[in-house]
Amino acid sequence: MSETSLAIEIRGLRKVYGSGKSQVVAVDGLDLEVRRGEIFGLLGPNGAGKTTTVEVCEGLTEPTDGDVVVLGQRWNGGDALALRQRIGVSLQETRFFEKLTVREVLGVFRSFYRESRSVAECLDLLSLHEKANARTRDLSGGQRQRLAVACALIGHPELLFLDEPTTGLDPQSRRQLWEVFLRFRDDGGTILLTTHYMDEAAQLCERIGIVDHGKRIALGTPEELVATLGADHVVEVDIQGSDHGLTEADLQRLPGVSGVRLEAEAVSLSVSAPHLTIPPLLAGLARRGLALEGLRTRHVSLEDVFVGLTGRHLRDGGA
Amino acid sequence: MLRPRTLWQLSLAQLREFWRSREAVVWSYAFPVLMAVVLGLAFGRRGPLPPSRVVVVASAQAASLRAALQGVPALEVRVLDGDAAQQAYAEGRAELLLSGSPTAPALRVDPLRPESELAQRRVADALQRGAGREDPLAIAIEEPAGGAHGYVERLIPGLIGLNLLGAGLWGVGFNLVDMRAKHLLRRLVVAPMGRAEFLLALLLSRLGLVVINSCLILLFGIFTFDLTVQGAWPLLFGVFALSGAVFSGLGLAVASRPRTIEGVSGVMNLAMLPQWLLCGSFFDVSNFPAYFQPLVQLLPLTHVNAALRGVILDGHGIVGIGWELAYLVGFTLLSFFLALRFFRWT
Numbered sequence: 321m322s323e324t325s326l327a328i329e330i331r332g333l334r335k336v337y338g339s340g341k342s343q344v345v346a347v348d349g350l351d352l353e354v355r356r357g358e359i360f361g362l363l364g365p366n367g368a369g370k371t372t373t374v375e376v377c378e379g380l381t382e383p384t385d386g387d388v389v390v391l392g393q394r395w396n397g398g399d400a401l402a403l404r405q406r407i408g409v410s411l412q413e414t415r416f417f418e419k420l421t422v423r424e425v426l427g428v429f430r431s432f433y434r435e436s437r438s439v440a441e442c443l444d445l446l447s448l449h450e451k452a453n454a455r456t457r458d459l460s461g462g463q464r465q466r467l468a469v470a471c472a473l474i475g476h477p478e479l480l481f482l483d484e485p486t487t488g489l490d491p492q493s494r495r496q497l498w499e500v501f502l503r504f505r506d507d508g509g510t511i512l513l514t515t516h517y518m519d520e521a522a523q524l525c526e527r528i529g530i531v532d533h534g535k536r537i538a539l540g541t542p543e544e545l546v547a548t549l550g551a552d553h554v555v556e557v558d559i560q561g562s563d564h565g566l567t568e569a570d571l572q573r574l575p576g577v578s579g580v581r582l583e584a585e586a587v588s589l590s591v592s593a594p595h596l597t598i599p600p601l602l603a604g605l606a607r608r609g610l611a612l613e614g615l616r617t618r619h620v621s622l623e624d625v626f627v628g629l630t631g632r633h634l635r636d637g638g639a
Numbered sequence: 640m641l642r643p644r645t646l647w648q649l650s651l652a653q654l655r656e657f658w659r660s661r662e663a664v665v666w667s668y669a670f671p672v673l674m675a676v677v678l679g680l681a682f683g684r685r686g687p688l689p690p691s692r693v694v695v696v697a698s699a700q701a702a703s704l705r706a707a708l709q710g711v712p713a714l715e716v717r718v719l720d721g722d723a724a725q726q727a728y729a730e731g732r733a734e735l736l737l738s739g740s741p742t743a744p745a746l747r748v749d750p751l752r753p754e755s756e757l758a759q760r761r762v763a764d765a766l767q768r769g770a771g772r773e774d775p776l777a778i779a780i781e782e783p784a785g786g787a788h789g790y791v792e793r794l795i796p797g798l799i800g801l802n803l804l805g806a807g808l809w810g811v812g813f814n815l816v817d818m819r820a821k822h823l824l825r826r827l828v829v830a831p832m833g834r835a836e837f838l839l840a841l842l843l844s845r846l847g848l849v850v851i852n853s854c855l856i857l858l859f860g861i862f863t864f865d866l867t868v869q870g871a872w873p874l875l876f877g878v879f880a881l882s883g884a885v886f887s888g889l890g891l892a893v894a895s896r897p898r899t900i901e902g903v904s905g906v907m908n909l910a911m912l913p914q915w916l917l918c919g920s921f922f923d924v925s926n927f928p929a930y931f932q933p934l935v936q937l938l939p940l941t942h943v944n945a946a947l948r949g950v951i952l953d954g955h956g957i958v959g960i961g962w963e964l965a966y967l968v969g970f971t972l973l974s975f976f977l978a979l980r981f982f983r984w985t
Contacts, residue, residue: 401831401832409826415822418656419656420655428649431644431645431649432831
């Protein structure tokens with residue numbers, strides 16, 4: 321991969337907060353490349369180091385160690401303001417001047433850029449026309465997030481940083497923002513996106529890096545990551561009572577099973593062909609006199625990839 | 640790099656934030672005027688000193704004592720019986736008790752009450768002259784001409800100075816830390832905008848506000864206490880704006896690091912308190928001991944007050960207050976440089 325085809329290049333990034341006993345390692349030797357023209361998703365539970373990584377890339381946080389090159393430039397070498405002209409940022413939590421209107425806030429941000437979209441264009445792009453004269457403190461969470469994205473897009477950036485841009489939004493607002501992101505990508509822009517929503521990552525991202533405890537634990541296209549499980553489907557069975565006595569070995573012997581996850585009252589199997597696995601599974605349960613409370617089958621998701629890699633769900637948090 | 644469009648938009652944003660905050664506007668403008676009213680009432684221009692109330696204790700000599708004080712200006716003489724006389728004196732309804740006779744008068748005064756001391760001087764003087772005292776010297780007493788400034792005339796520029804100090808320091812410093820604490824600065828720092836642009840915009844946005852603020856107090860002085868501005872108005876506006884810049888610059892420097900309102904409040908009080916006390920807003924700076932003077936001269940409010948009084952009261956031109964202006968320009972540049980050097984966004 322040549323230097324110019326990369327929008328972001330991260331080598332051995334380490335970020336440590338505090339010192340002594342209160343030291344917290346937020347990012348622990350991370351390597352990552354984001355190619356120009358792609359939407360790259362950084363996936364992980366809360367506290368995995370996603371936001372710190374993005375903030376280092378945005379030039380907001382100094383790394384403890386490692387090398388970060390953004391659009392061919394390092395933050396500490398050269399003209400930082402010139403680099404800022406080329407990027408757009410939507411922080412995890414964006415505050416605005418509270419008593420200014422949406423239109424006025426966009427006017428302020430517009431004045432920072434050499435070349436910029438007009439305020440009207442931004443209002444159109446993010447469907448904010450109705451709220452153009454509303455003060456920012458009166459905006460809903462979704463409208464505020466749309467304004468944050470509008471501010472990020474107003475300077476015609478080459479690279480967009482979106483840190484959990486749809487957290488807490490209703491499905492309609494999320495889809496509306498996804499459309500804006502995809503259009504930006506289609507126009508040749510690059511996006512580094514962090515999220516803990518699987519569907520968002522699957523829907524938007526060409527490639528995904530999964531991070532946990534400050535380290536990258538997987539990297540690839542959504543399809544490649546799902547393929548690492550060796551199965552296309554998940555069969556989930558709920559069993560009455562907490563002592564079902566099933567072992568992993570019992571379940572592995574069933575036809576087409578490539579992965580087993582046992583919980584007290586549930587069993588989750590990664591399978592290639594549910595129609596081959598389910599009949600012997602049910603027969604086995606009946607032989608043991610176990611009562612079935614529920615049975616579900618679904619396609620495998622990135623969530624399953626994460627659970628397979630870490631043994632935890634994404635929304636369980638970092639612990 | 641300072642871009643006019645960015646400076647204008649950022650200053651405008653600050654102004655809008657201020658004007659749309661009703662509480663901030665009311666307190667910024669009502670408080671200084673209220674302070675001027677209260678201090679004006681307390682220390683305002685007074686008439687001549689009130690007459691001294693003298694009680695003559697009833698006796699055979701009382702009538703002749705009363706006659707001896709007859710026609711003496713600034714004395715109010717009554718004759719009361721012994722008990723009533725004592726009571727009037729004890730309750731403060733009389734400044735002096737007079738007994739004895741015109742040839743051997745006895746005065747009772749309270750040395751701790753200045754008005755009692757004044758009554759003693761007036762009564763003793765009248766009795767001595769009545770008894771035939773001749774004064775060896777003829778002393779000419781001159782009433783002050785129009786040029787001398789009463790307390791309130793000197794107080795109004797001092798109040799303007801204090802108000803400029805508060806408006807600049809709190810207006811800019813508090814605002815800046817508030818934006819930092821609420822993470823607004825985090826969003827601004829990732830935009831292509833330099834800290835010089837941001838800090839200068841913050842400073843500029845205060846200038847218009849403090850000029851209006853200062854004019855309000857000045858107009859109050861003009862209409863209520865007949866204050867007249869001796870110097871040129873444009874120069875006076877210039878001094879208002881420069882003073883606003885000095886204290887806004889100081890506000891920027893003071894607020895360049897703190898992350899919390901509590902933190903900046905402490906530093907801000909440290910910057911304000913000595914200036915409140917030592918810079919001649921209420922009393923002339925020459926009243927402070929010599930060892931205080933270097934500190935007094937170091938504080939910018941001393942020079943702001945001197946420049947304001949120079950223009951308003953003494954009619955000085957730009958040359959007359961040249962040293963003060965130069966000091967204030969230097970102080971502004973220094974604080975702005977320090978703010979730039981130590982400022983943190985997050």
